[in-house]
Amino acid sequence: MDNTGIYVIDVSRSSYAIVEPLPIDRVIVDDSFWRPRLEKLVKITLPLQFLKIQETGRLENFRMASGRVKGEFKGLWFNDSDVYKWIEASAYALAYRWSEELYKMVDTAIDEIISAQQPDGYINTYITVNGLKRWVDLAWSHELYCAGHLIQAAIAVRRSLKKNDLYVASLKFADLISDTFGWEEGKLKTSDGHPEIEMALVELYRECNRGKYLDLAEFFIDIRGRGYVTKTLTLRQFFLPSPEYLVDRKPIRELDDIAGGHAVRALYYMAGVADVYIEKGDSKLWSALESLWRKVTSRKMYITYGFGSRYEGEAFGEDYELPNERAYSETCASVAGAMWAWRMFLASGDPKYVEVLESILYNSALAGISLDGTRYFYVNPLADYYGKHQRMPWFECACCPPNIARLLAYLPSMIYSFSKIDKGIMVNLFIGSRAIFEVNGNRIAITMDTMYPWYGKVFIRMEPERVDEIPVMIRIPSWVEEHEILVNGKEFRGEPGRYIKLVKSWDRGDKIVIEFKMRPRFIQSHPYVEANYGRVAIKRGPIVYCIEGIDNREFDVRDLIIDP
Structure with a gap:
């Protein structure tokens, strides 16, 4: 596939990626289920989140770090990350629905962030405003976690908005981190208590092709599980997390369980490991990922595709420890689970990962935001018999609102993809949309109409510039008991839980009609x-x-x- 466009995850040059996502700007979502939600994301959700970011002092912290204003740090020590996640969500959302108002908000936030950068590249308002020593409390300080979200935001702004200022700042910070951490003598041999930077560094490598960032991501993957992270604990914490909580019990290639692991930490870590695998192809990493995937999805995942059953530590429980009324199932964990599932799919092409992604989207994740786009669940119990569990407009720990916004902003890039093995178009999610593929110089327009998820009828219309033989691969969900697939009236049969590969010389106006029988x-x-x-x-x-x-x-x- 011609690799131009705005990628959320750019694996177009990745040696071990089986699947390549379609750039986000090549897809227009226009169905009755998702389009209103994406419109509200730009018109309502993201502007309101920016106001909350301002009201709660998150931007003010950057002004204090830069010396523009004087005062005391406001809020939690990792609040910078909420600003970065909001910028990333806004940048990708603006790729398919423009808003001058939202763009100006992004520009304002970027200006405050860049002004807070220290001469050597360091950015962290909590450390800077309070005059604290860097890197001494990594198990709990979230310094690298915040840095990872900054890098992801900077890449999104560069790709989507064609602005380089935040990207340049993030490179300077990444260089400082590279000079500080690693296996080499004199460098710190530890990582952050909250994984996240691993995904960011791999994507930074994909953006600029500087191998040191990929090597650093691999270092952070490999150093975890050896006790180095836990050793950085100090008495500043309000509780002392265990090695299990920090996913620091065993190295990844030996990790056989994540019971007691903070759900978001564990799932971000797995997503980062998958990213490293996609670039390096370490078969032992893949074996560990597959084993943990089977364990998590068969023994530690709710029927709603939520993750993390314990309030204590926001953690995974033991196998089959899945209470309903006191389920934690944090919205951020659903987002992290979707990120892991998507990367596993890109690495393998296996539809089981898309099925989990789809189920997260329609259940545990989407429950995390109200229909009007203004209120959020932090946790998502499966039962509340007393009506006390209500969505809120914001939280002191507001990680979930900008995170669900990020996932919604990613959505158009997940509907279709391109198989590098079959050299074919893949239809992953059944969402009414229009998409453009460019394959071997042939521009292929696809229109998909559907009332999914309420009805199982899907209509796909092919419009290639020239007649061309190319596989079109359509996912058949595993829950389907009966289905019908017609290509220009000719019937084809597929297998539930797999992709059906339709190969023909596609011409303008060719139609694919799909019906999945939906029964309770x-x-x-x-x-x-x-x-x-x-x-x-x-x-x-x-x-x-x-x-x-x-x-x-x-x-x-x-x-x-x-x-x-």
């Missing part, structure tokens, strides 16, 4: 999940349904039973 299904959990004895879940298509107490006040939803 009762889903039983594994018998080891004690919380689900005598219970079933109801699922139709990709959506897990909920009995809404707020809509049924005339009775207690706990009194409902299924007629066998």
Whole structure:
């Protein structure tokens, strides 16, 4: 595929990527389910988040770090990251829906960040404003975590908005980090207590082709699990996290379980490991990732595709420890799970990863933001019988609002992709949209119309500039029991849980009609999940349904039973 456009993850030159995403600016989402949500993201959600960022002192912290104003640091020590995530989400959202108002907000935030950069490249308002020593409390300071989000924001701004100022600042900071950490004598041999920078450094390598950033990402992957991270703990923490919490119990190639691991930390780490694998091709990394994927998705994931069952440490529990009423299932963990799933798909082309991604999108992630785009869940329990769990407009620890905004902004880039092996177009998510592929000099327009996820009918129209034989690969979800696929009226059969490969000389006006029969299904959990004895879940298509107490006040939803 011709590799021009605005990539969220650019694996166009990655040796071990099987799949290449379609650039975000080559897709226009126009269906009745997702388009209103993406429009609200630009018109309502992101502007409101910027106001919250201002009101809560997050931008003021940068002004204090730069010396523009005097005062005391406001909020939590990792609040810089919320600004960076918001910038990244805004930059990618502006790639497909322009807003001058939002652009000016981004520009304002960038100016404050750059002004706060220290002469050697360092940026962290908590450390700078409070006059603290750098890198001494890495298990808890989030310095590299914040740096990772800064790098991702800078790449997004460079790719989408064609602005280099934040990117130049991030390179200077990345160079400082490269000079500070590593296996070489005199460098710090540890990592951040919160993984994130690994993904950022790999994407920075993809952007500028400087191998030292990829090597540094690999160092941060490999140093974890050897106890070096835990050793940086000090008495400043309000609790002392364990090696399990910090995902510092075993090196990645030996890691067999993440029980007790902070869910977002663990999932960001896995996503970073997947990124390193895509570039380096270390088979032992892939074996570890596959093993942990099987463990997490079969024993530690909720039916809603949420992650992290414990309030204590926002952590994964033991196998099958999945309570409903006290489920934590943080919105950020859903975002992190989606990031891991997407990278596993890019590395393998296996549709099982897209199925998890899709299920996260329609269930645990989308529940994290209100329909009007103004309120958020931090945690997502599967049951609340007393009506106390309500979405909020913001949080003191506001990691989730800009994170769900990031995931929504990524969405157009996940609908389609290109198979490097089959040299074919892949349809991953069934979302009404228009897309442009450029393959071997042939411009191929695709239109997809659907009422998914409510109905399983999908219409695809092909419009190549010239007649060309190219595979079109369509994912058939594993839950499908009956399906029909017609190409210009000719029937084809596929296998649920796989892609069907349709190969023909495509001409203008060729039509693919797909119908997945959608029926409500009762889903039983594994018998080891004690919380689900005598219970079933109801699922139709990709959506897990909920009995809404707020809509049924005339009775207690706990009194409902299924007629066998």
